[in-house]
Amino acid sequence: MPIPLPLDLKQVRVYPLKERKSMSRITDILVDPDGPPPPCSDWLRERIEICAERMVAARKRGASVMFLYGAHLVKNGASALVERLMAQGWITHLGTNGAGSIHDWEFAFQNWSTESVEQNVATGTFGTWDETGRNIHLALLMGGVRSEGYGVSLGRFIQEDGTTLPQPEDLEKALRAEPAHPLAPARAELLLAMREHGLPAGRIEVNHPWKQTSIFGNAFRHQIPMTVHPGIGYDIISNHPLFNGAAIGRAATVDFRLFGSAVEGLDGGVVMSVGSAIMAPQVFEKSLSCVNNLRLQAGRPIVKDHHIFVVDLQDGGNWDWSKGEPPKDNPAYYLRFCKSFSRMGGSMHYLQVDNVVFLQNLVARLKRDSGTGNG
DSSP: OOOOOOOOGGGOOOBOGGGSOOOEEHHHHOOOTTSOOOOOOHHHHHHHHHHHHHHHHHHHHTOOEEEEEOHHHHHTTOHHHHHHHHHTTOOSEEEEOHHHHHHHHHHHHHSEEOOOHHHHHHTTOTTOBHHHHHHHHHHHHHHHTTTOOHHHHHHHHHHTTEEEEOOHHHHHHHHHHOTTSTTHHHHHHHHHHHHHHTOOSEEEEOOOTTGGGOHHHHHHHHTOOEEEOOOTTTSGGGSSTTOOHHHHHHHHHHHHHHHHHHHHTOTTOEEEEESOSSHHHHHHHHHHHHHHHHHHHTTOOOOOSOEEEEEESSOOTTOOGGGOOOOTTSGGGGOHHHHHHHTSSSEEEEEESOHHHHHHHHHHHHGGGTTTSOO
8 A cells, every 4th residue: 555645734724822712820820939838748848858958069069950840830830939949040951841831831922721632632623723833833943043942942932022033035045155054954944934824024023921920931031041852743833834843853952952961060960850751751861871971982970979859749659769770570660750760870769749849848948048049
């Protein structure tokens, strides 16, 4: 049988975002970083204390403190807690998946996010929302011609309320003059998108009235590296005529390299993986291997003395992960988000707790050392 032709995604019908029945409003769920933290067990409090102490020590020595998170952290209203950690200088790098960027942008743009997957897949409307796919692609396409990654591109787009597209003639002139320039592929993708989709040159204003709630916007404002590690076809921006895997992949490539620069500074540092069962452990293990590869070539020791705190709601299998991974006949062995990090050297702690409870208590604990960060 012949291989079938791929779908023509340019024929996908998209709808105004205001027509979607959204399920969550950021102004309803945003957690006050100055509010009293929820109670937690003595066991958890001890581990949060250890995490805080390691963060303080890391920042004193100038080591990386990486905060990697899944989309539910945004959907749980924890963005103001993350901003507090940024503002006080406790975090040196943030990383999330594609969904983390989408919910962040939608909240900043319209206050609402989250849709019913079950109901909207059945009607062919899941993810087919014009503004989400259009504006995130605009951010990435323009970021590409500036050599920016996904996180910086979207953070800039939010913080600056849109972008300014160049004249098509200028892009074509640059391509003809320098076809082998490193930015030529990004210039070509932007030119093609502008012509195929009627994108006008000049200023495209996209207001973000709730930008103060955006982790991406605040990371750009604080000039803290923010990286996104998406999959092609994983996220709802795939369901849009503007879908461009090259632009997404180019931005993610920049971000993987930027992620590695944080791992390079991780000696004596801290990694927090909060609600990221797949992205954080998978990206981290590859990046750590790259960094160690480059170090060994240069005659330097591998990354060491780092501390990893994995936070999730799933049962950790009643296993003490600080002692390494369990045997294969133990069900806990198959918890990838724990097992991968336990193999990454340093010390690893698993905290089975709601991510907001963890963050609120961590922010409250770090208030005692608020003068230690570099913010």
